[in-house]
Amino acid sequence: MAHFTKATSLHDWLNQRLAVDTLRRVLAKEYWIPKDINFLWAMGMVLAITFGLLLVSGIFLLMYYQPNVNLAFDSVNYTIMKEVEFGWLWRHIHGVAASVVFLIIYIHMFTGIYYGSYKKGRELIWISGMLLFVTFSAEAFSGYMLPWGQMSYWAGMVITNLFSLGDLHMNGLVEWIRGDYVPGQAFLNRFFMLHVLLLPLVIMALIGLHFGTLRIPHVNNQEGEEIDFEEEAAKYKAGKKAESKVIAFANDFLAKDMFVVSVFLIFFFYLVFYHYDFAMDPVNFDPADPLKTPAHIYPEWYFLWSYEILRPFSTNVGLVAFGFAQVIFFLLPFLDKSPNAKPAHKRGLFKVWFWVMLVDMIILTAMGKLPPEGIFSTIGLYAALTFIGLWIILPIITKMEKEV
Ligand code: HEM
Numbered sequence: 001m002a003h004f005t006k007a008t009s010l011h012d013w014l015n016q017r018l019a020v021d022t023l024r025r026v027l028a029k030e031y032w033i034p035k036d037i038n039f040l041w042a043m044g045m046v047l048a049i050t051f052g053l054l055l056v057s058g059i060f061l062l063m064y065y066q067p068n069v070n071l072a073f074d075s076v077n078y079t080i081m082k083e084v085e086f087g088w089l090w091r092h093i094h095g096v097a098a099s100v101v102f103l104i105i106y107i108h109m110f111t112g113i114y115y116g117s118y119k120k121g122r123e124l125i126w127i128s129g130m131l132l133f134v135t136f137s138a139e140a141f142s143g144y145m146l147p148w149g150q151m152s153y154w155a156g157m158v159i160t161n162l163f164s165l166g167d168l169h170m171n172g173l174v175e176w177i178r179g180d181y182v183p184g185q186a187f188l189n190r191f192f193m194l195h196v197l198l199l200p201l202v203i204m205a206l207i208g209l210h211f212g213t214l215r216i217p218h219v220n221n222q223e224g225e226e227i228d229f230e231e232e233a234a235k236y237k238a239g240k241k242a243e244s245k246v247i248a249f250a251n252d253f254l255a256k257d258m259f260v261v262s263v264f265l266i267f268f269f270y271l272v273f274y275h276y277d278f279a280m281d282p283v284n285f286d287p288a289d290p291l292k293t294p295a296h297i298y299p300e301w302y303f304l305w306s307y308e309i310l311r312p313f314s315t316n317v318g319l320v321a322f323g324f325a326q327v328i329f330f331l332l333p334f335l336d337k338s339p340n341a342k343p344a345h346k347r348g349l350f351k352v353w354f355w356v357m358l359v360d361m362i363i364l365t366a367m368g369k370l371p372p373e374g375i376f377s378t379i380g381l382y383a384a385l386t387f388i389g390l391w392i393i394l395p396i397i398t399k400m401e402k403e404v
Pocket of ligand 1: 007040041042043044045047048051105108109112115117118125126129130132133207209218219220221231237268
């Protein structure tokens with residue numbers, strides 16, 4: 001049993017029971033951040049704040065949403081949007097945040113790829129990040145089912161159909177996932193549970209894991225320089241802040257983070273008030289109708305690149321290509337064979353690989369939105385093949401880089 005002295009203040013009282021000073025030291029005052037980083041390193045904080053916005057707005061929506069196939073559509077489009085005071089605001093915040101969070105996730109991922117932040121002891125940061133990406137995708141998909149509009153219903157139908165695994169005809173698995181032959185009440189109930197309970201819990205646990213994996217290797221820096229954090233921290237603590245290569249997370253770096261977060265929030269609320277419609281598909285403003293298939297079914301913009309990898313091929317090949325696209329990013333730390341942790345512009349062929357991959361994914365996204373006809377389907381096919389080819393050549397070009 002620890003020795004308790006009479007507490008002289010609330011801080012002292014808490015400190016004796018919660019070790020608040022130690023926590024503050026480990027997580028903030030002596031959590032060292034390299035000086036040589038740019039605004040892209042604030043994207044993690046922007047993501048954490050956006051997730052907070054999703055949680056708070058989601059809790060308000062949950063007070064009026066009805067997870068019932070006969071009531072869900074009206075509870076969203078009538079009760080929340082028209083009857084509940086400021087219900088529209090919470091819905092716009094939730095809808096815009098759900099879309100924007102993926103834009104920031106992609107920027108955050110490509111920053112990591114550009115600067116090689118998945119290397120040299122940082123593999124678990126990358127893998128926990130990818131687990132977050134997959135869980136966020138499941139969270140977005142399950143949320144999309146809830147308004148029970150035309151796109152909710154038919155996207156739910158198409159995506160769950162993928163689990164029949166083409167010629168393997170695993171229809172039993174599809175029915176097990178749906179809880180019925182077609183999406184219905186059981187389907188809506190389970191996606192509701194996933195969206196408001198299980199997946200948010202998993203996301204929070206994964207954010208904790210992601211932060212934990214960052215603590216020992218520390219964040220990377222713009223030059224991929226290996227920093228001796230103890231030595232640099234000693235300089236900082238000795239008052240030689242100008243000479244040290246590091247700053248403290250709080251309040252030095254936090255002040256910069258908050259500047260970027262503020263700029264982001266201005267952009268975010270501009271979208272919420274003036275352009276919320278970009279995050280909402282007009283087809284989903286029609287209630288679900290199992291007898292009327294929409295002319296063109298496509299997912300939200302952030303899933304389009306992987307959807308376009310599935311589409312140009314026959315069912316079986318398409319499913320394999322789609323499965324490949326879902327898992328291959330996990331393997332990045334192991335497929336990049338170069339020990340060189342420099343940024344892409346100092347890495348020869350990898351620089352070309354990076355930009356071709358980025359442009360290719362943008363092309364896939366654009367083609368995924370267009371009907372799969374004529375020139376669009378040809379471009380889509382070549383872009384999908386390029387995506388697969390880029391991953392196959394990655395170990396080869398990065399191995400050559402080592403030999404240079
Ligand atoms: C919503 C989920 C996420 C949150 C809240 C989050 C949060 C953070 C934070 C706060 C940092 C440290 C500061 C920074 O570099 O931005 C970070 C770093 C990092 N994250 Fe994430 N992240 C998320 C998703 C992802 C995803 C999807 C990936 C990619 C697979 C990823 C990969 C990384 C990497 C590689 C770093 C290290 C950057 C470096 O060392 O320079 N994260 N994340």
